[in-house]
Amino acid sequence: MTVESTAARKPRRSAGSKAGTTGTKRTTSNTPKKDSDPDLVQLLTPEGTRVANPEYDRYVEDITPQQLRGLYRDMVLTRRFDAEATSLQRQGELGLWASLLGQEAAQIGSGRALRDDDYVFPTYREHGVAWCRGVDPTNLLGMFRGVNNGGWDPNSNNFHLYTIVIGSQTLHATGYAMGVAKDGADSAVIAYFGDGASSQGDVAESFTFAAVYNAPVVFFCQNNQWAISEPTEKQTRVPLYQRAQGFGFPGVRVDGNDVLGCLAVTKWALERARNGEGPTLVEAFTYRMGAHTTSDDPTRYRLDDERAAWEAKDPIARLRAYLEASNHADEGFFAELEAESETLGRRVREAVRAMPDPDHFAIFEHAYADGHALVDEERAQFAAYQASFADVEGGR
Incomplete structure (x- = not known):
């Protein structure tokens, strides 16, 4: 299938989902989609089985076993870094942390x-994408420790600083x-945001301008x-x-726990953008x-059964199953990766604890070029x- 014919297709609509429909039972959005759901682009099932997709297969048909192992390595190391950051926050080394646990395939793909x-x-949650862009994981933690306002030069990796304001980055x-x-x-340009941000006016305005100006953005x-x-x-x-x-x-909606699906769909969308065909919305x-951030307690608003259902669709487990079934990786590979993972965790922990405190007055130095009375x-x-x-310490 050509890019033109793929781009021209209308987004698929599930039965009964038409806006304004009444008298029909609506499924809960938080229930995992069935593997046969026609709305969902999926190339790798939760069991690790590769399934054909005539629209998107060509975007991953030349992927090598080495590249597959690379995707697996990316997800494992990203999860290990994320776990270490969560632990550091719990130990008082970080002020806050937003975990990506479960979203590794969407970000790495x-x-x-x-x-x-x-x-x-x-x-503020794209730690896996930062990894793909070559941003050192320790640089992500400076802001959450309160020692810098970002930690990296966006122009060096074409990766902008984390954005805390919901939706404004679009x-x-x-x-x-x-x-x-x-x-x-x-x-091309890609903007990441969550389902919550999709309700923000900033996102709607972004969609309007991107469409009218045919902007090359995903x-x-x-x-x-x-x-x-x-x-x-x-x-x-x-x-x-x-x-x-x-x-x-x-x-288009893609299985966000399927790293091959996310890779293929994003390649398609980026290709459209580069070819002058305008914006695309990808819903992973x-x-x-985990929790929204380390200040959140998800047990107060969602059930354990829901999480258990999604654990069965774990993105790392399904790619490992595929690698093993295809004889693309052996136990030596997984053992070596485990050792590398632990090394990364130690490096991150040591780097965070060694971060020097910032100059208390640095915040005032770059507000205005020529100074300001206020x-x-x-x-x-x-x-x-x-x-x-x-004064208090001296008076003791």
């Missing part, structure tokens, strides 16, 4: 679909993509089923990918296995506040 000259606008990505088009470049929504404690079914009456229809560009249907006043107030601690 889409991240490995990118070219070096493509540009990424992440949220506007940044759309504007950047409009600039790419005006410059005549053939690169909107990659990781639908992990929960916007903190709010389930997806409370945010939309139709599957999220179908929202693209109303803005005039394609949308996945699940957040900043000077605030600096003086902060200096007096800091001095008060010295």
